[in-house]
Each structure stands twice: as C-alpha cells, then as structure tokens.
Amino acid sequence: MMINRILLLGLFLLGFYGLMVQRNMVKKVFALSIQNSAVVLLFILEGGSIGSHAPIVTEGQTAYVDPIPQALMLTAIVVGICVTALALALVYRLYQKYETLDVEEIQRKAGNEQ
C-alpha cells in the first residue's frame, strides 16, 4: 500500500513542477488538473482500504469501501472541472489580446504597453 501513496505523491509533485516551470499557460492549467487528480486518487485509495465492495447496500454484504471520501471527491472533481474551464477561458482571452501563450512574453508585452 505504501508504494501507491509514494506514486501519488510523485504525481502531485509532477503537477506542482509543471505549474512552476512550464511557461506555456495551457500546460500550467493541465498541471493544475494533474494535481487535482492526484488528490482525488489519494482520497479514493485511502477510503477503499477498509473494504472491497462498492458502497451500494445489498443483502448480506458488509465489506464496503468508505463512501464518505467518494462523496467528497465528487465535489472535488466538479470544482476541478469548473476551475479548468474558467482558467482555459482566461487563457483564451489572454491569447486573443497578446497572441502568445508564453507567460513571460505576456508580462513583457504588458509592461511595454504601460
């Protein structure tokens, strides 16, 4: 079980690295999405460690996974989609104005305007 969590930590750090290092804004948005996925997977993994069946009540079955992390992550996924969509719309607007996706280029062009 430990190796799963180490891999998820690696996925989260990969997203963080992309968010910091990439200059392309679309790649930044997707790095944010990768971080979101890592957190979601971590919660599902932890909640699934106490059972082996989907949390749907059936006769004579008690070994369910914990449904609470799943319900929480449903919210997290929806909010993640909203953040991604809004960020992509912002990137589109910036691209229309400055005709580039490079963050530093945009900063330079915006500095020239003032």
Added chain:
Amino acid sequence: MIYIMGIVSILLLSLVLGPMIIPDFVWPHIARDFLLHNGLSDTGASNLVSAIYLGYRAYDTIGETIVLLAAVTGAVYLITGSPASVHGSEKLPQKPKRRTNIISMTTGKLAPVVMLFGWYVMFFGHLSPGGGFQGGVVLASGLLFIALGRENHQRESKLDRSGLHIIEVSSLFLILLLLSIPLVFGASILENPFGKNGSTIPRVIYIVGFNMAIGLKVGSGLTLLGLLMMDMKHDD
C-alpha cells in the same frame, strides 16, 4: 535557472507532504458502519454515495451546482464578450477541414447511445453507481458528439446556445423548487419530506428528482462550455 528552482521547490514540498502522505494509518470504520446501518432507511437510496451527497450533505451539493453556474457564466462572458470578435469579422484564413465522413458517421451513430446511457445514469443514480453529475457529463458528451459531427451545429439545431441557456436556468429553478418543497410539508429546508409515517410515496423520489435536476443543469452547462470552446477563433 527556473528548472533548478522547480527541482528545489518540489524537494521542499516533498519534505512537507511526504510525512503526511506516506505513513500507514488505519482508516476509521465508524462512519462506514453508521451509513451501512442508517443510510438506506434515512434517505431511501441504496447507493450510499448518493445518500450522502443528496441526503445528508445536500446543502453542499447546492453550493456545488452554484459553483458550476458561476464557472459557466464566467467562461461564457470571457469567450463571447471578447473584444477580438470585432476584428475577428474580417476574412478568416481558410481553416483546415476538421470534419470527415468517418467522424460524422461515428458520432452520429454513437450519440444517441451515449445520451441514453446518460439518462440511465441519471435515473438510476440511487441504485447503481452514478448520479446527477455523472449522468449530466455523459449527456453533455453525447450532445458534443452531435456537434462534432456537424460543422454547422449552431444553425441547424434547436438546441443552440440560447436553448441550452434556457435549460440551464430552468433546471436551476427546478432545484430551487425541490429545495422549497419540504417547507410545504412542514419540514425544514432540504429535509426529505416523503415516505414518513406510512405515506405511499416512496422516500427515494426526492433524491431521484434532485438527480434529474442536477443532471440537466450539469449537462446543459458543460455542453455550453464545449460548444463555446469548439467555436473559438484562432484555429491556426
């Protein structure tokens, strides 16, 4: 330089996050056992995830749909209200043809099946894996399949942007209606009013209604976002 900064920062972050994530903790059983014994009788949904997000924590779900509404509103404003559409009216360069016969054939045949599955996921969210959000997303992908297959979806279909806006807003009003139904029965807001003291209406009807309203709202909102992003200028 920025790569060194990135590597140093992920090392520092792993020092902070590693001790939180890596050690083994025993996950508590108490919440699972409580839901196992009370979830079905409290909410009427045998899918315990639905029982949580539409029964115990329905208030959260309302907030979630409002977050979605805010995101769709913001994205629509940012994309359609952009000033570049003023000089976007000049002659656009010839776009490469995106649509082929294979794409239009496949999406045309696949879309009804996908949308039927979306309705199934919405209707049976209380019995099987699924629910309003998931069904709405499947429905939206079916609608976007149709839009992918037809180049001029906007002009040919009744379900253009204004139609989707109407569906989204009316499903928001449906959610508000469902929210205030318990007040008529003398219960508090968002409390399931059905199925108490031997009434004939099954208790689960409240959750099914919420699943339908949320599914319509998510489906129309995401379709709207997808259509807007497919119509973006600057395809080169």
